[in-house]
Amino acid sequence: MINSTVPHPRRLRYLFSAVFLLLLIGYSGTILYLEGFSPALLQLTLLFLIAVLGTGALYNRVLQRQLTGFMDTVEEMVDRAIHGREQLTLFDETRLSSLEHKLLRYIEMGKANEHNLAAEKNMIKELISDISHQTKTPLASVLLYSQLLAETPDLSPDTRQLVEQIGIQSEKLDWLITSLIKLSRLETGMIHLQSEVRPVAATITSALSHLYTRAGNKNIIINIDCDPLTSARHDYKWTSEALFNLLENAVKYTEPGGSIRITAEGNEMFTRIEVADTGIGIPEDELEHIFRRFYRGHNAREVEGIGIGLFLAQKIISIQGGYITAASQPGQGSRLTLYLPQL
């Protein structure tokens, strides 16, 4: 659009060459007609022409070099702006310089906008974090009082049931708020993950240790296939939590008597930890949604849960440069694979 108003450089060159040739022919014709054939004059004219053309070419070179230099400066400025480095400031009385300053101003305006947006975003995140945090204390009291109430000796069965429900729901709310606090801290970068290359076996064991009793109660067999030397770059505590969320789901959605298989192996760039269960599975059209916040599968309605575990796990792993994928055969089980970078 802007380009179309400026003639193409090649066409411009042809035009100039044609004008120059026309002038040359006209000039020679006139001389020959007025003076007849004179070698001295011809020599002089030739010398003069060469001198003029030479000076012209030299001037052209200088101009071109200036232009390239200017282009380089502008390119350098844009690069600096992209990488957020300090800008070079040049002051001199040329239009190039004033253009540079206009560009600089434009870049600064963009930066200021970016800064404002980031500040606003942080305010919202802080608000979420505050809300989550401030609700913790009253919630802990609700939990405590409901426990005290449940310990009262002469409660009617109906009342006892209601008190139990209050307890269960408060615990659910407590877990939800704890997860939301973790999420907002992860997202705002308030938590710095201690990622280092270490064996994954210990991390898997740590995640499993909180689940042995529950798996045992449901008579679920857990197999681990992991070379003690298989390692990946990860944060021990947080990765263990992500794995726990995957494993907890596996235990939750597997029928009593089923089995869970954990396999870890290294490949070219990532180490994969696979959690395969023999549970109810995930329908194909739901697979792409399961990592969404508060998404719950249609088959999962009867089981306790709020749909934040996988979302949190995906967040923890992707912050570390990894990813979690899911595959499933409904009725036969699901396979969640966690990829962690090796370097």
Added chain:
Amino acid sequence: MPILNIVNLKKYYGKDPQTTVKALDDISLTVEKGEFVAIVGTSGSGKSTLLHMLGGLDRPTEGKVTVDGNELFAMSDEKLTIFRRRSVGFVFQSYNLVPILSVLENITLPIELDGGRIDRTYLDEVIQALGLQSKIHSLPGSLSGGQQQRVAIARALATKPSIILADEPTGNLDSKTSQEVLILLKQMSEKFNQTIVMITHNESIAQMADRIIRIEDGRIVSGNATPSGARIL
């Protein structure tokens, strides 16, 4: 902000109405900046034809394609070539690396063809993110398939294009390496806010995308909706 806009795109082969093959039959589609879109379809569904149109490699019978505000088929062939070099990054199934150039030379080739300056900081970041630091002086022939495709991804990213078009990027790789390459592609799209349109016939590969568009007999059958709130928050 939409970066790619397709309006009523049609590509018919053959003039006789009886035997006309409708490779693309009235396709309209919008892709937002930074989105990672997978186009899924069986062979012959028109997905490759669509990708060729998006990259300006072929002209449609009818319809408009706008990439980053530039209407592709209003341009002359010469301008289209320059546009392609600057604004479109390609990742092919067969990697298409130059065998006699080192990894680094392969990656910087499109920048040098265009006469541009190499932005070292950005390039180092890309090379690091794709885990190619130790390989930059190797020749492509000495690399594994996964590594070669990673080089091709780095090359596509090098010019900071408006859009990256990936044509069955994992077609020649085993399933484990395919997953790895896809994870990297997805991470690149997030890290550099790079728009990626990928065609594939592999469902499990497509699942990694933000949006899956299914195409059959030259028509979009599902997935033509704007992404949900999941990405915004």
